[in-house]
Amino acid sequence: PRSALAPDPQPDGPVPGLRSVASMSSGFEHSCAVTHAGKVYCWGRNNIGQLGDGTTTYSVEAHEVVNLHDALQVSCGREHSCALTRDGSVYCWGSNVKGELGDGTMNERHTPVRVL
Numbered sequence: 132p133r134s135a136l137a138p139d140p141q142p143d144g145p146v147p148g149l150r151s152v153a154s155m156s157s158g159f160e161h162s163c164a165v166t167h168a169g170k171v172y173c174w175g176r177n178n179i180g181q182l183g184d185g186t187t188t189y190s191v192e193a194h195e196v197v198n199l200h201d202a203l204q205v206s207c208g209r210e211h212s213c214a215l216t217r218d219g220s221v222y223c224w225g226s227n228v229k230g231e232l233g234d235g236t237m238n239e240r241h242t243p244v245r246v247l
Contacts, residue, residue, distance in 0.1 A: 146174055148193035158207030163214075164193065165205050171196040171214050179210050180241030181225035187241065196224070199243045214243065221246040 146164075149172050155164035161175030161182060172193035173182040180187055183196035201217040211225030211232060222243035223232040230237050233246035 146193050147191065148172065149174075154204060156205050156207040156212070158212065159209040161207060161210075161212070163196070163205045163207050163212050165202045165214070169201040169203070169217065171199050171202045171205050173207075173212065176210075179226040179239050181207075181210050181212055183212060183224040183241070183243055185242050197242050213246070 151167045152164045153167045163173040174190050174193045177189050184194040202214045204215045206213050213223040224240045224243045227239050234244040
């Protein structure tokens with residue numbers, strides 16, 4: 132319950148830039164959603180590229196993950212995200228310090244890479 136003495140600093144409402152959501156997932160400090168059109172949008176913390184938009188800029192608005200199409204599902208980890216596409220491929224982006232992106236490296240990725 133909200134207190135009348137301490138109102139929320141921002142009103143409740145949709146995430147700017149996000150429409151027609153089929154499913155979503157949240158990580159440590161970022162979230163991603165798959166639209167009915169198969170696009171993935173992410174928002175929140177982005178210090179290691181976990182938004183997949185090619186930057187490391189934090190965002191309160193949903194940004195489309197670049198070079199990713201026909202997504203069915205998305206799953207967010209602590210500082211990385213992965214998406215399953217209609218053709219059965221899996222793409223991941225963000226932190227990779229323990230090899231969690233599955234691309235055979237331990238390099239962070241700011242855009243999706245296909246899991247090997």
